[in-house]
Amino acid sequence: MHSPILKVQNLHTWFETPTGTARAVDGVNFELYQGETLAIVGESGSGKSITALSLMQLVPEPAGYIEKGSIFYKNRDLLDLTWEEMRALRGKDIAMIFQEPMTSLNPVLTVEKQIVEAMQVHGTATGAEARKRAVDMLNKVGIRSPQQVVRQFPHELSGGMRQRVMIAIALSNNPQILLADEPTTALDVTVQAQILDLLASLQKELGMSMLLITHDLGIVARVAQRCCVMYAGQIVEEAPTSELLKNPQHPYTRGLLASLPSRARRGQELYTLEGVVPPPTRWPKGCRFALRCPNRMDICKNVLPGETALSPQRRVSCHLYNSDSAEAAVPLENPS
Amino acid sequence: MLRYIVRRLLHMIPLLLGISFISFGIQQLAPGNFTTVMKADPTVSPAYVRQLEHQFGLDKPWPVQYVLWLRNALHLNFGYSFAYKTPVAQLIFQRMGNTFILAVASMIISWGLAIPLGVWIAVRKDSWLDRIVSILSFAGISAPGFFLALLALLFAEHTGFLPVGGMHAPEAYFFTPWHNFTDMLAHLILPALVLGVGGCAGILRQMRGSMLDTLGEIYVQAARSRGLSENRVIWKHAFRNALNPLITLFGFSLAGLLSGSALVENVMAWPGLGKLILDAVLARDLYLVMGSFVMGAALLLLGNLAADIMLMAADPRIRME
Numbered sequence: 060m061h062s063p064i065l066k067v068q069n070l071h072t073w074f075e076t077p078t079g080t081a082r083a084v085d086g087v088n089f090e091l092y093q094g095e096t097l098a099i100v101g102e103s104g105s106g107k108s109i110t111a112l113s114l115m116q117l118v119p120e121p122a123g124y125i126e127k128g129s130i131f132y133k134n135r136d137l138l139d140l141t142w143e144e145m146r147a148l149r150g151k152d153i154a155m156i157f158q159e160p161m162t163s164l165n166p167v168l169t170v171e172k173q174i175v176e177a178m179q180v181h182g183t184a185t186g187a188e189a190r191k192r193a194v195d196m197l198n199k200v201g202i203r204s205p206q207q208v209v210r211q212f213p214h215e216l217s218g219g220m221r222q223r224v225m226i227a228i229a230l231s232n233n234p235q236i237l238l239a240d241e242p243t244t245a246l247d248v249t250v251q252a253q254i255l256d257l258l259a260s261l262q263k264e265l266g267m268s269m270l271l272i273t274h275d276l277g278i279v280a281r282v283a284q285r286c287c288v289m290y291a292g293q294i295v296e297e298a299p300t301s302e303l304l305k306n307p308q309h310p311y312t313r314g315l316l317a318s319l320p321s322r323a324r325r326g327q328e329l330y331t332l333e334g335v336v337p338p339p340t341r342w343p344k345g346c347r348f349a350l351r352c353p354n355r356m357d358i359c360k361n362v363l364p365g366e367t368a369l370s371p372q373r374r375v376s377c378h379l380y381n382s383d384s385a386e387a388a389v390p391l392e393n394p395s
Numbered sequence: 396m397l398r399y400i401v402r403r404l405l406h407m408i409p410l411l412l413g414i415s416f417i418s419f420g421i422q423q424l425a426p427g428n429f430t431t432v433m434k435a436d437p438t439v440s441p442a443y444v445r446q447l448e449h450q451f452g453l454d455k456p457w458p459v460q461y462v463l464w465l466r467n468a469l470h471l472n473f474g475y476s477f478a479y480k481t482p483v484a485q486l487i488f489q490r491m492g493n494t495f496i497l498a499v500a501s502m503i504i505s506w507g508l509a510i511p512l513g514v515w516i517a518v519r520k521d522s523w524l525d526r527i528v529s530i531l532s533f534a535g536i537s538a539p540g541f542f543l544a545l546l547a548l549l550f551a552e553h554t555g556f557l558p559v560g561g562m563h564a565p566e567a568y569f570f571t572p573w574h575n576f577t578d579m580l581a582h583l584i585l586p587a588l589v590l591g592v593g594g595c596a597g598i599l600r601q602m603r604g605s606m607l608d609t610l611g612e613i614y615v616q617a618a619r620s621r622g623l624s625e626n627r628v629i630w631k632h633a634f635r636n637a638l639n640p641l642i643t644l645f646g647f648s649l650a651g652l653l654s655g656s657a658l659v660e661n662v663m664a665w666p667g668l669g670k671l672i673l674d675a676v677l678a679r680d681l682y683l684v685m686g687s688f689v690m691g692a693a694l695l696l697l698g699n700l701a702a703d704i705m706l707m708a709a710d711p712r713i714r715m716e
Contacts, residue, residue, distance in 0.1 A: 146624065149621065149622035150621035154621070162612060163616075167709065168631075168635075177621045180622055180623050180627075181622060229621075
């Protein structure tokens with residue numbers, strides 16, 4: 060594989076809340092390669108959306124802040140940039156689309172104004188050229204009557220149309236990286252498939268990299284080449300998507316996959332992961348999944364597992380795969 | 396659009412009828428009428444009082460009085476003031492200009508201060524600046540207008556910078572038109588400030604709250620994610636959407652245009668409608684009170700209509716209906 064275009068190291072994004080410091084993102088590492096789609100999967104509260112906002116440095120202030128870590132893009136640590144330098148990258152090099160197409164477009168501005176504004180601010184195109192390009196972009200995202208849609212307001216469009224407009228805005232400056240935060244969650248199932256296919260084909264056409272945030276493993280299987288599973292502010296498993304789905308290693312990933320309905324287990328009761336994600340203000344001392352884990356060992360309660368590389372492309376954070384801790388666990392498991 | 400306005404104007408007719416009937420009825424709830432004071436005066440003959448009551452129609456049952464008043468009002472004849480023996484319309488019209496000047500000046504101050512300040516502290520939520528402005532604005536909401544007016548008079552009296560009360564200097568008759576105008580402005584500053592600062596607080600709270608709501612919206616976050624400058628995000632994306640409740644509030648405030656300043660006018664001796672109306676209510680000057688009530692109600696309804704039209708201009712989602 061080529062060199063990574065984005066390299067996130069040891070990212071910590073915390074929030075000050077009345078009940079204490081919420082460590083929403085707590086030591087995240089991953090790399091995004093040129094032209095690939097990397098999915099970050101996890102349930103709500105796992106910190107995946109905050110990870111995306113951290114890359115943009117748009118974590119809601121003043122409660123939220125990036126405590127430490129680095130985000131390398133084109134050999135520069137984005138966390139060292141000034142606000143203005145970062146602003147110049149937003150929407151130009153790194154663009155973002157959001158979960159709720161109903162609320163992510165400004166209701167009082169026409170579609171045209173919103174697309175044109177995105178281009179104008181980065182000097183991509185201005186005036187009549189920008190307006191023409193807005194129509195082209197709408198065409199590109201599969202809107203059939205772009206001439207008419209540019210003059211419309213968001214409330215006159217359906218959810219799928221709005222998400223297409225959001226994509227058109229995000230791609231209007233030919234970004235290197237697209238952050239897609241649950242881009243299809245709020246849409247009907249048929250529209251979901253259309254939007255995913257659109258994203259995949261545009262990505263190929265423009266050669267950009269995409270970081271796809273989702274809780275839906277079906278979506279991951281459809282568009283992502285690689286996949287990070289996130290739990291309680293950390294990435295617990297990373298693998299190429301096909302391997303992850305065929306052969307999950309972390310007990311959490313196994314649980315997630317087992318709780319999907321499948322033809323092979325027709326008629327059987329669906330598996331459920333017991334319990335919920337602990338509150339981010341009080342992560343357990345040991346493995347954060349320990350309380351819900353069917354393979355729990357004594358060491359899991361007290362020691363946070365480190366990463367174990369299973370192959371150049373696979374890593375997992377679990378004591379089951381860590382030879383040191385597995386050995387250490389044995390005497391605890393069988394005290395006699 | 397035109398059809399909508401016409402329809403709204405037609406809706407105002409039954410509303411105004413209802414409002415006038417209720418205002419008329421409420422005034423009958425208190426015992427006595429304009430002649431009550433004269434009856435207590437031994438130098439006024441009972442025959443004269445009866446003659447006056449007959450002349451004013453006060454000896455008829457009040458629903459009949461109302462119908463008579465209404466019939467005249469429909470012909471734009473709002474009756475005579477008992478106290479001034481002058482047509483009500485003429486009395487109100489004479490004072491209206493003065494009140495209008497004061498009200499517009501105070502609205503410019505309150506809105507001009509509240510909107511930028513409200514946005515400004517919303518963006519800096521929970522900073523010490525926000526807290527200070529919040530405390531001041533709560534003080535502004537709580538402090539009665541006449542109290543601020545007294546403070547302003549005290550200030551004028553002690554410093555001598557600005558005239559103490561009134562609208563013109565006593566010698567204004569000899570001034571050139573330009574001098575007369577500047578003299579009026581000097582007299583205007585204090586009452587306009589008192590009214591403006593008092594009215595500012597509520598608008599400021601509303602602006603701050605509404606702005607905080609929109610700043611939390613996803614489209615504001617999305618605007619930032621496109622690399623827009625913070626100024627643009629705040630003014631073009633958040634502020635425009637935060638404006639709707641303020642427009643409604645503005646419509647309501649138009650209703651107070653000619654009546655909202657009564658107390659301050661009284662304290663600061665501004666020769667406006669406020670004093671006229673207050674005196675009229677105290678003296679039970681029935682038709683003068685009715686005239687000003689109906690005018691206030693009509694302004695409220697027109698203000699609401701104006702606000703709705705402005706809302707349609709500001710928000711395409713409202714335009715649809």
